[in-house]
Amino acid sequence: MSSSSHLSVVLDLSPSQWHLSSLSDTTSSPPCSLSLPAFLSQLIVFLNAHMASQHENSLAVFGAFPGKRHVCDSLVMLYASSDAVEHATPITVDANSYPPFKLLDTSLVQAIAAELDALSTSHADPSPLAPALVGALTKALCYVNRVSFSPSSTTTTTAQPSRDGQSPQSDVTDPRILILSVSPDLSTSYIPIMNAIFSAQKLVRYDPLSLLTLIFQLHPQKVTIDACQIYGAETVFLQQAAHLTGGSYLHLERRDALLQYLLMTFLSPPSIRKVLAVPTQDRIDFRAACFCHKNIVDIGFVCSVCLSIFCKPVPVCSTCRTKFPYKTVQRLKALGAPMAANAESARPSPSATPQPGTPLPDVISRSRTTSGVLPPGHPARNGGGLPSMARSASAFNPSS
Amino acid sequence: MPVAVAQDETKDVKKEHVLLPFLQTQSQNTLTRLYQRPSSCLSIFRLLSALERQIIMNLLWLESAISVSTMAAWVVREARPLYDNALATLARLHILPQSTVKLALNPTFKTSFRQALTGGGTSSSFGVPAGEGHDKAQDGIPTDRDGRKDDKRNAPSLNTLDSYAIERWETILHYMVGSGNGRRPPEPSPGVRFLLKTSGLMNEFHGSLQISSTGFQFLLHSPHEQLWHLLLQYLHLAEQRRMDLVDVLSFLFMLSTMELGREYTVANLTKTQSAMLEDLRDYGLIWQRKQSSRRFSPTRLSTTLTSCSPSLPNATGTSSGPQEGFIVLETNYRIYAYTDNPLQTAVLGLFASLKCRFPNLVIGSITRESVKKALSNGITADQIIAYLITHAHPNMRKNNPMLPVTVQDQIRLWELEKNRLKSQEGYLYTAFASQADYELVLNYAKELDVVLWENAAKRCFFGSAEGHSNIKGFIERRTMGQK
Numbered sequence: 001m002s003s004s005s006h007l008s009v010v011l012d013l014s015p016s017q018w019h020l021s022s023l024s025d026t027t028s029s030p031p032c033s034l035s036l037p038a039f040l041s042q043l044i045v046f047l048n049a050h051m052a053s054q055h056e057n058s059l060a061v062f063g064a065f066p067g068k069r070h071v072c073d074s075l076v077m078l079y080a081s082s083d084a085v086e087h088a089t090p091i092t093v094d095a096n097s098y099p100p101f102k103l104l105d106t107s108l109v110q111a112i113a114a115e116l117d118a119l120s121t122s123h124a125d126p127s128p129l130a131p132a133l134v135g136a137l138t139k140a141l142c143y144v145n146r147v148s149f150s151p152s153s154t155t156t157t158t159a160q161p162s163r164d165g166q167s168p169q170s171d172v173t174d175p176r177i178l179i180l181s182v183s184p185d186l187s188t189s190y191i192p193i194m195n196a197i198f199s200a201q202k203l204v205r206y207d208p209l210s211l212l213t214l215i216f217q218l219h220p221q222k223v224t225i226d227a228c229q230i231y232g233a234e235t236v237f238l239q240q241a242a243h244l245t246g247g248s249y250l251h252l253e254r255r256d257a258l259l260q261y262l263l264m265t266f267l268s269p270p271s272i273r274k275v276l277a278v279p280t281q282d283r284i285d286f287r288a289a290c291f292c293h294k295n296i297v298d299i300g301f302v303c304s305v306c307l308s309i310f311c312k313p314v315p316v317c318s319t320c321r322t323k324f325p326y327k328t329v330q331r332l333k334a335l336g337a338p339m340a341a342n343a344e345s346a347r348p349s350p351s352a353t354p355q356p357g358t359p360l361p362d363v364i365s366r367s368r369t370t371s372g373v374l375p376p377g378h379p380a381r382n383g384g385g386l387p388s389m390a391r392s393a394s395a396f397n398p399s400s
Numbered sequence: 401m402p403v404a405v406a407q408d409e410t411k412d413v414k415k416e417h418v419l420l421p422f423l424q425t426q427s428q429n430t431l432t433r434l435y436q437r438p439s440s441c442l443s444i445f446r447l448l449s450a451l452e453r454q455i456i457m458n459l460l461w462l463e464s465a466i467s468v469s470t471m472a473a474w475v476v477r478e479a480r481p482l483y484d485n486a487l488a489t490l491a492r493l494h495i496l497p498q499s500t501v502k503l504a505l506n507p508t509f510k511t512s513f514r515q516a517l518t519g520g521g522t523s524s525s526f527g528v529p530a531g532e533g534h535d536k537a538q539d540g541i542p543t544d545r546d547g548r549k550d551d552k553r554n555a556p557s558l559n560t561l562d563s564y565a566i567e568r569w570e571t572i573l574h575y576m577v578g579s580g581n582g583r584r585p586p587e588p589s590p591g592v593r594f595l596l597k598t599s600g601l602m603n604e605f606h607g608s609l610q611i612s613s614t615g616f617q618f619l620l621h622s623p624h625e626q627l628w629h630l631l632l633q634y635l636h637l638a639e640q641r642r643m644d645l646v647d648v649l650s651f652l653f654m655l656s657t658m659e660l661g662r663e664y665t666v667a668n669l670t671k672t673q674s675a676m677l678e679d680l681r682d683y684g685l686i687w688q689r690k691q692s693s694r695r696f697s698p699t700r701l702s703t704t705l706t707s708c709s710p711s712l713p714n715a716t717g718t719s720s721g722p723q724e725g726f727i728v729l730e731t732n733y734r735i736y737a738y739t740d741n742p743l744q745t746a747v748l749g750l751f752a753s754l755k756c757r758f759p760n761l762v763i764g765s766i767t768r769e770s771v772k773k774a775l776s777n778g779i780t781a782d783q784i785i786a787y788l789i790t791h792a793h794p795n796m797r798k799n800n801p802m803l804p805v806t807v808q809d810q811i812r813l814w815e816l817e818k819n820r821l822k823s824q825e826g827y828l829y830t831a832f833a834s835q836a837d838y839e840l841v842l843n844y845a846k847e848l849d850v851v852l853w854e855n856a857a858k859r860c861f862f863g864s865a866e867g868h869s870n871i872k873g874f875i876e877r878r879t880m881g882q883k
Contacts, residue, residue, distance in 0.1 A: 048517045052445060055446060055704070055706055056707055095529070095668075096526065098519070099658075101519060102519060260461055263457045264457075269450065274479060275479035275482050276483070
């Protein structure tokens, strides 16, 4: 038996996207529509499988709902194995199912149903707000931080044993977050997503064993983010999230086989992935979104002081107020126009690398897709799409 | 009783669960019957290693068999031996039959485990809870007044269950410890004593039971290991008693999936399982209000059977130990144990000589005599050190290394001391007529490499037994030649 693992699942519960997903896909030869109830039943089996693997495994499920007035309303914690005591729905134990599974299933389904009901009654006007996936992701990170890194959890939890009498395990070894998304990328959420990725990479762990050598030695421990795009096009940001945290990104080809995908790819903890390989990405889209218009750009201009990204040359950086020399901006503008045209024309081919002859002293140009095998010195390897990308070139020089 | 902390868990990653070898010796027929119950499948699944679990999960929802090469394509090359090992274990458990072409789970296991994950079915393998009125409808015997009264009572609180389990379990351990030093602690039931005797943990000695050397080693294990050790003995005993092993095992697994603090009805148990109730009550795995009660509750000991979390809570009951480690060991061999638990004190007394006892503190020291006493009881130096590390006080954990090196080394040296003398059979050759004769024979013996000791002044040497016939022949040939 090994130590326990924690899994946080972020569910994208956008009703409109799920409706689209439930409509039969006429383009693909095997009809593979997936409705929300079908998805939930497969998901629940997956969650049960996670809980079955180890008695101490913990689980939290977060839902991201779209279109609520306040961002805090739109993300809801649907289930948490450690907090089940407080707001547990009374279940009738029957002899044919394992009580913890039943508790999980009932409370999850009830919570989702209640949220969806509230959504339909309160939200009459269909404002096109996107799901708060980032918010849910951030909340999941906070939760991971709480369950796995509190040094006093051993003393506090034994005092109040939870429902089945188990005190939640304090030493969670490999916290993971699984994002199940059906919505397309929302470019406005680029910066918060990147911030969430960096926090996931840098989450530090208070390790009681390391006390042997040094008091308060902090062990950097990553939170792995796995992502699964169940419906719709590939998402740039989730690909980057999975890649940068060592997780796995999957774009479902056969939605009706969701459970098998989930079990084979996302159930295994990192230690097992060293033995049984999981699907990896052979191409990752590393494009970033600009700070000014929140567009995903192929070619961007980076402030040399604060590393903000812009889609057009600007005289003053909107983030740090640095002024750039007029001449440089003029030159870049002149340069930017043909460059953009080039990139536009090259877009259909995935290997749209900049022309070798073009002088590109100040402009960052990135191929639309980058091969999964990166050279060691590649900025994307060095952990961070955004800052490292900017490190390689400086676009504007401050006037000083 | 404090419990094994992180160290034990990391060790467990490598170690196979003790029950698995036992299961592997069972026939396919037995195992298949066991796999008919979803709760057994779930429990056995949890006892497997992480890799084996993932392999099962990958195959669980496939309707058709998958070819071996497809499955192997997922395996990272360096980890191939691990993967093959896992497959072999699964094959021995008859979960995944060995095949060179196609891989498919045992159909019985597949059906039951799917049912365990999804719920449903009519197997009732997770225990039938004793519901209000439910019992009466099922077996409403009007004369059974006790039963009626019993039904109205509420389920026992978690504290009741915990203190009951601790009391039972510590009685067994106390009995074992106490038998060694002449004191007479309260005796557990005859069933438990019989089990202790047959398992070799205690030996019969002048009509009373005395702890054996395996028993001493047993005391230093974590409660979880101790429990499984006893249960394994119980299973062997059940085989001898011709109890149905499938019934016994599935009852244990059912207990492990039950909910703590809930009452279950005995109505659905088989005859074997009803007989087991009494035994398991003695071990503290099951709580019953009365012997004739038609309900029972699992205790924490049984609900944590398939996990590696602490099987006994520490903060409850009267004979409580501290929450985590409690032993401070200093470089001057002094031991400070912050405990008032007589059992812990007694276990400590196995290898340390105790000097003073305060309400919450026991002071003793590790001496040559105390360690030698432990060694002669069959405890090894490594076990003592492992016990000290497992139960070290949190403040001790800041040290690196945790225990003073001097003390660790000294305990090991004391163990070596025990092995100072080595006996070897052989022959002593004496009374050589001349120095030349002596040297001739000695040189011959040295060529054969059989000389263990020599003394030229006394003209004698000692040769090992295997060289004797050669030396004897050589001397005889020499004397024959001289004549």
